[in-house]
Amino acid sequence: MSGAAATLHGQWLNYPTPGAPRLPDGKINLSAPAPRLAGKPDLSGVWQLDTPGCGPEGCGDYPGAPEFGDLGAQVPGGLPYQPWAADLVKQRSATIGRDDPVARCRPAGAIRLWTYPPPRKILQLPGEVVILSERDVTFRQIFMDGRPLPNDPEPSFNGYSVGKWQGDTLVVESTGYRDGIWLDRKGSPMTNAAKVTERLRRVNYGRLEVQVTVDDAKAYTKPWTVTLNQHLFPDSDLLDYYCQDNEKDDAHMVGR
Amino acid sequence: MRRASFHVAVVLACSAAALPAHAQWIKYPSKGIPRTPDGKPNLTAPAPKMPDGRPDLRGIWMPGPGTYVGNIAKDLKPDAIPFQPWAKTLYEHRQETQSKDDPTGWCVPGGVPRSDAVPYPFKIIYTDDEVVILYEAVHSYRQIFVDGRQAPKDPNPNWLGYSVGHWDGDSLVVETSGFVENSWLDNGGHPGTQAMHVTERFRRKDFGHAEIFITIDDPKAYTKPWSVTLPLQLQPDTELLEYICTENNKDLEHLVGK
Numbered sequence: 369m370s371g372a373a374a375t376l377h378g379q380w381l382n383y384p385t386p387g388a389p390r391l392p393d394g395k396i397n398l399s400a401p402a403p404r405l406a407g408k409p410d411l412s413g414v415w416q417l418d419t420p421g422c423g424p425e426g427c428g429d430y431p432g433a434p435e436f437g438d439l440g441a442q443v444p445g446g447l448p449y450q451p452w453a454a455d456l457v458k459q460r461s462a463t464i465g466r467d468d469p470v471a472r473c474r475p476a477g478a479i480r481l482w483t484y485p486p487p488r489k490i491l492q493l494p495g496e497v498v499i500l501s502e503r504d505v506t507f508r509q510i511f512m513d514g515r516p517l518p519n520d521p522e523p524s525f526n527g528y529s530v531g532k533w534q535g536d537t538l539v540v541e542s543t544g545y546r547d548g549i550w551l552d553r554k555g556s557p558m559t560n561a562a563k564v565t566e567r568l569r570r571v572n573y574g575r576l577e578v579q580v581t582v583d584d585a586k587a588y589t590k591p592w593t594v595t596l597n598q599h600l601f602p603d604s605d606l607l608d609y610y611c612q613d614n615e616k617d618d619a620h621m622v623g624r
Numbered sequence: 625m626r627r628a629s630f631h632v633a634v635v636l637a638c639s640a641a642a643l644p645a646h647a648q649w650i651k652y653p654s655k656g657i658p659r660t661p662d663g664k665p666n667l668t669a670p671a672p673k674m675p676d677g678r679p680d681l682r683g684i685w686m687p688g689p690g691t692y693v694g695n696i697a698k699d700l701k702p703d704a705i706p707f708q709p710w711a712k713t714l715y716e717h718r719q720e721t722q723s724k725d726d727p728t729g730w731c732v733p734g735g736v737p738r739s740d741a742v743p744y745p746f747k748i749i750y751t752d753d754e755v756v757i758l759y760e761a762v763h764s765y766r767q768i769f770v771d772g773r774q775a776p777k778d779p780n781p782n783w784l785g786y787s788v789g790h791w792d793g794d795s796l797v798v799e800t801s802g803f804v805e806n807s808w809l810d811n812g813g814h815p816g817t818q819a820m821h822v823t824e825r826f827r828r829k830d831f832g833h834a835e836i837f838i839t840i841d842d843p844k845a846y847t848k849p850w851s852v853t854l855p856l857q858l859q860p861d862t863e864l865l866e867y868i869c870t871e872n873n874k875d876l877e878h879l880v881g882k
Contacts, residue, residue, distance in 0.1 A: 383773060386753055412751070472870065474870050475866075475868055475870075491751050491756065493750070496749075498758070500765055505764045506763050506764060506765070507758050507763070507765045513655060515652060524866035525866060525868065526866060605767070
């Protein structure tokens with residue numbers, strides 16, 4: 369319903385991740401220490417969102433997490449909406465998310481992409497960190513060359529991101545979002561006033577802790593933080609998920 | 625340059641769909657590039673190399689001078705394309721119908737080599753194992769694995785194919801296969817099939833100029849391989865913008881053709 373046209377059954381790419389630490393049986397040692405690059409943790413790898421206990425049917429190709437539906441699922445009391453934002457979410461829920469931009473193959477945006485079941489690949493380069501997303505075959509750049517955030521950025525779905533290391537944690541600051549972003553399927557809004565801080569810490573070879581703090585005074589009464597931890601998706605790679613290729617959902621989205 | 629190119633794109637493409645509203649170009653000085661005494665990038669300085677001697681193609685590039693997205697073979701004589709008969713008929717049909725069936729009207733990526741020719745910048749980045757091209761157009765990317773792996777025998781067919789590369793002297797040689805059945809090599813509609821194998825030789829001639837020597841080998845659509853050379857110009861002191869084709873796409877209803 370939400371993700372629009374999924375690809376046909378994929379032939380998963382099987383290719384051993386070069387240089388990964390392995391156990392005697394050849395499996396990747398996911399609890400080995402996090403690799404390092406130029407004195408800092410190396411966050412490079414293909415990552416997928418943690419999903420609490422999948423049902424008896426298993427997890428399927430694209431296991432979901434509660435944050436996909438409600439980014440504040442683990443926040444006590446839920447996200448602290450401003451009254452207008454609470455009304456908007458109520459209205460969006462009542463219309464079964466009919467107006468969700470991603471249902472029309474528009475970008476999910478950088479924050480919501482963390483919650484998508486299809487994996488993402490982090491490339492850590494000198495001067496920037498790049499995140500390639502299987503969903504939408506899109507990318508995001510986080511500039512690490514010391515530049516400041518721009519004063520008047522072009523509003524975008526991904527925002528403009530700069531990062532720096534605090535100890536072993538990569539701290540990413542972003543602004544420059546456009547109005548009208550949906551953070552989850554429920555329709556939690558984010559406005560162009562938003563400032564987002566993401567904290568990325570690779571605790572060992574197989575785990576990446578991701579903490580996202582959204583400070584958007586227009587839509588929320590106070591800043592809030594959610595955890596979107598990721599596990600390594602090794603010996604594979606991203607497929608091409610083109611929402612708009614053979615997209616048939618649009619004509620059937622009636623809502624209420 | 626980029627501003628002008630948008631308009632060129634509109635006229636030639638008709639396919640590229642929703643353009644962003646007037647963009648505020650991102651200006652940020654590229655670090656570590658050679659500059660003339662007045663501070664401008666020295667685009668005719670020697671081509672850089674990586675510390676290990678590999679050619680350094682990193683940077684933001686635009687196709688040109690010249691526009692190849694309308695007809696990737698524009699430098700060849702019209703009868704130089706070795707079409708199979710059905711492919712010639714199809715190409716002529718696409719010409720007559722003003723490319724109304726162009727798949728990029730639905731916002732899928734241009735593919736290979738068309739994405740090399742689309743008049744929007746792309747950024748080449750390197751990791752140890754791969755070369756990645758970030759495309760402003762459709763805000764997409766292509767991974768080119770340079771870790772020695774072979775192309776898969778039975779890849780998932782897709783618009784950008786599956787690319788593996790190797791270094792050959794001053795060139796990066798990229799071999800791509802695994803395409804969908806209905807590739808368009810340009811806006812004009814030169815066809816490519818699932819049998820297509822594209823070889824791109826990227827060579828940086830000096831700091832600000834590069835070229836891609838492209839060979840199309842698709843025995844289903846062409847009787848023999850054929851090649852074109854596409855020039856590239858560096859775009860220093862800027863960054864990619866967010867190009868969202870699917871937003872406010874008004875082109876589809878206007879793709880009427882005949």
